[in-house]
Amino acid sequence: MSQDIKAHLAELLQAALKSVAPDHADTPIALERPKQESHGDFAANVAMQLARALKKNPREIAQQLVNELPASPRVEKVDIAGAGFINFTLKADAKTAVVATVLGQGSAYGRSSVGGKQKVQVEFVSANPTGPLHVGHGRGAAYGASLSSLLAFAGWDVTREYYVNDAGRQMDILAVSTWLRYLDLFDVKVPFPPNGYQGDYVRDMAKQVKDAHGNKYLRGAAEVVAGAPDVEADKEGHLDALIANAKNLLGQDWSYIHQHALSEQLADGKDDLEEFGVHFDVWFSEKSLFDTGLVAKCVERLEKGGHLYVQDGAKWFRSTAFGDEKDRVVQRENGLFTYFASDIAYHLNKFDRGFDKVINIWGADHHGYIPRVKGALKALDQDEAKLQVALVQFAVLYRNGEKAAMSTRSGEFVTLRQLRGEVGNDACRFFYVLRKSDQHLDFDLDLAKSQTNENPVYYIQYAHARVCSVLKQWSEAGGDEAELAAADLSLLAHPRELAVAARLAAFPEVIDSAAADLAPHQVAFYLKDLAADFHSYYNAERMLVEDAALARSRVALAAAVRQVIHNGMTLLGVSCPASM
RNA sequence: GCGCCCGUAGCUCAACUGGAUAGAGCAACGGCCUUCUAAGCCGUAGGUUGUGAGUUCGAGCCUCGCCGGGCGCGCCA
Numbered sequence: 001m002s003q004d005i006k007a008h009l010a011e012l013l014q015a016a017l018k019s020v021a022p023d024h025a026d027t028p029i030a031l032e033r034p035k036q037e038s039h040g041d042f043a044a045n046v047a048m049q050l051a052r053a054l055k056k057n058p059r060e061i062a063q064q065l066v067n068e069l070p071a072s073p074r075v076e077k078v079d080i081a082g083a084g085f086i087n088f089t090l091k092a093d094a095k096t097a098v099v100a101t102v103l104g105q106g107s108a109y110g111r112s113s114v115g116g117k118q119k120v121q122v123e124f125v126s127a128n129p130t131g132p133l134h135v136g137h138g139r140g141a142a143y144g145a146s147l148s149s150l151l152a153f154a155g156w157d158v159t160r161e162y163y164v165n166d167a168g169r170q171m172d173i174l175a176v177s178t179w180l181r182y183l184d185l186f187d188v189k190v191p192f193p194p195n196g197y198q199g200d201y202v203r204d205m206a207k208q209v210k211d212a213h214g215n216k217y218l219r220g221a222a223e224v225v226a227g228a229p230d231v232e233a234d235k236e237g238h239l240d241a242l243i244a245n246a247k248n249l250l251g252q253d254w255s256y257i258h259q260h261a262l263s264e265q266l267a268d269g270k271d272d273l274e275e276f277g278v279h280f281d282v283w284f285s286e287k288s289l290f291d292t293g294l295v296a297k298c299v300e301r302l303e304k305g306g307h308l309y310v311q312d313g314a315k316w317f318r319s320t321a322f323g324d325e326k327d328r329v330v331q332r333e334n335g336l337f338t339y340f341a342s343d344i345a346y347h348l349n350k351f352d353r354g355f356d357k358v359i360n361i362w363g364a365d366h367h368g369y370i371p372r373v374k375g376a377l378k379a380l381d382q383d384e385a386k387l388q389v390a391l392v393q394f395a396v397l398y399r400n401g402e403k404a405a406m407s408t409r410s411g412e413f414v415t416l417r418q419l420r421g422e423v424g425n426d427a428c429r430f431f432y433v434l435r436k437s438d439q440h441l442d443f444d445l446d447l448a449k450s451q452t453n454e455n456p457v458y459y460i461q462y463a464h465a466r467v468c469s470v471l472k473q474w475s476e477a478g479g480d481e482a483e484l485a486a487a488d489l490s491l492l493a494h495p496r497e498l499a500v501a502a503r504l505a506a507f508p509e510v511i512d513s514a515a516a517d518l519a520p521h522q523v524a525f526y527l528k529d530l531a532a533d534f535h536s537y538y539n540a541e542r543m544l545v546e547d548a549a550l551a552r553s554r555v556a557l558a559a560a561v562r563q564v565i566h567n568g569m570t571l572l573g574v575s576c577p578a579s580m
Numbered sequence: 581g582c583g584c585c586c587g588u589a590g591c592u593c594a595a596c597u598g599g600a601u602a603g604a605g606c607a608a609c610g611g612c613c614u615u616c617u618a619a620g621c622c623g624u625a626g627g628u629u630g631u632g633a634g635u636u637c638g639a640g641c642c643u644c645g646c647c648g649g650g651c652g653c654g655c656c657a
Contacts, residue, residue: 032596035603045599051637058637082600083637128657168657236656314655325583325653332655339657367584368652391585393650435593438585440650442592447606456605458619470616506596513596525594528604539612539621558616580619 016068040087047084058084096489098505102560115155124361126163129265130174138416139395142432145278146520154515167287175258181206277573295345322375344376395441423448430457463531467562468578487556496537
């Protein structure tokens, strides 16, 4: 007999099905927890699903199934309701048994093996290291971290990865911006380009360079801007000319400035994320793909496969053959590979590392990018279905009912660090995953930082703190937590106690569902429901009653609630204080 | 213009992947602190799920057409 109650009921139905409709004995049995209490603890719709195939009234099929249902010591009664639902009501002790399970399994309760130890890579954030992370990155970070924890908890072997764009033009722009600020410290007046990085952190890096190496990189204003087109007429060309001049004038030293800016910004982002509870196993360098020749090799492979053609001096990938809207350039007229080319190489590298599943977490503005990447993988004979892209919509910050802007280049943005400082890590992590990821997020600053009952994160933490308080007092009165596992659970019969127990029992199902849907918000909503059930019970019934056996049973239930809140909040990266 | 995503209570969002009478929180209104934390609880009110059709035992979810919003359509990343 199956330990899991849901599996147990499915087995009962399967047995009945075998005699009622032998030809359809392999019909998958779906069991759900009805929203309405009067519909019992579990409902099956198998009779309705078979109605067409058997050409019979669903209620009639349901009746036959119920007649053939093997007896079970855990089932109180079975009803047929509605259009043909089979509703199971469990015996009280079958419901409360979960308390012992939770206390026995502790932090492992809810852990699942559906992932089958398969290797999955989750790549997220991957912001250009050209400045501080902002609130948009924060959502990707919170979502990716929670999703990774969730998948690990569901039995996947998870690798968390950050793709470092250390090879492109954006890094060059950051480096030249730093250099120009450095020159400014020596009163070398070069007009700062409007499309350079304006933030104060660039001046900070310039000062660091000066402090460490004095005037080693000092050059004259005239040679810095030599030959550059007018900013007004061609601002991108102007900037590119400044970069080219810098590379010429500095020679080997250019790579020092470049490297310094990169490592500073990367380290800053890393610290920021670690403080946010977001950890990565791998920091993968885009530049390494060029250094190892993988980018060139990929393009070569595509060429050999007949997927490339030359037009206007550039090499194009025929992505339209794989469902893309238009073909895409992989190698420019000037010989440089595009970002797309290195991304193909990156994804091929991912697949070569043997992941069973690869999940990219991208901003929603990249959705048009998916077909070409999948197309390229297909062209390289890879199973592109292993790649799953989770799009995260923008987070819009509201302060006093007004939007806050987020442009990295202008330097006028709210950073993740500012946000964390203002509302705290817990509220941040929780608010970010309180929405479906593909839903726009209105992040209400005033609400997130309010210490009132309007703030949902405290609601759950408060339930946890209440349990801690009860347990503390129970212990001080002579209770021993070690005895809780042996509590007499048959004493738990109050409807609110059974409701809490049912909620606890649903936790593993929530984990499986949330992991399958890549939807950590389901965990957040579950925790709100669990906290609500507990608060409701807490208000209705006293736990530390005089009857010692009863008190022990109730405390055991409360302790199980605390454990599940803790397990769930840990997945979301939110702390659970013992007192508030 | 073409493609993708979205539209659910006054506001912010759920809805077990097609199931029963569409649910929470906030805001509004009315109650509950001499007893384990009132950051809490109990109750009332709030809806033609943008709209019109279609598919079937059954649609917020699937199909198509409109209306409204977001994003994308670079030899940028």
